[in-house]
Amino acid sequence: MRQRVAKPCRDKLCRRTTREKHGYCEEHADQARSWSRGRAGRGRGGRPWRRLREQVLIRDRYLCQPCGRANDATPASQVDHVIPEAEGGPTEASNLEAICGPCHDLKTQREALRARKK
Incomplete structure (x- = not known):
C-alpha cells in the first residue's frame, strides 16, 4: 500500500x-x-442558524443592503452581523443583514484592521 x-x-x-x-x-x-463533530458547538451552523439566515434573506429580499444604501441592486448571497460578534453584537435578526460577497470581504477587512489597531 x-x-x-x-x-x-x-x-x-x-x-x-x-x-x-x-x-x-x-x-x-x-x-x-x-x-x-461538524459545526456542533461552534456558534453558527445547524438548523437554527439556517432558519434565521433564511428569514433575514427573505426580509431583505435577497438584496445586498450595503449596495442598496449606495443605490445599487446586487443579489445577496450571505448574511452578516451589522455589529460583529467580536464587538458584542448579538446573533439575532435585528443585527443581521443580507450582503453580497464583495461587500462582505470589504467589511471583514475593515473589521480586521479595527481589531489590529486595538
Whole structure:
C-alpha cells in the first residue's frame, strides 16, 4: 500500500509535516477530533442558524443592503452581523443583514484592521 505524501500540519503555527488523513501532526491530532463533530458547538451552523439566515434573506429580499444604501441592486448571497460578534453584537435578526460577497470581504477587512489597531 502506498504511503500518503507528507503535507504541512493544518495547525496555523505548526511547522511539522504529517501523512495523516485528517491533516494534523501527532502533537495537534486532538484538533482533528473536534472537526469530526461538524459545526456542533461552534456558534453558527445547524438548523437554527439556517432558519434565521433564511428569514433575514427573505426580509431583505435577497438584496445586498450595503449596495442598496449606495443605490445599487446586487443579489445577496450571505448574511452578516451589522455589529460583529467580536464587538458584542448579538446573533439575532435585528443585527443581521443580507450582503453580497464583495461587500462582505470589504467589511471583514475593515473589521480586521479595527481589531489590529486595538
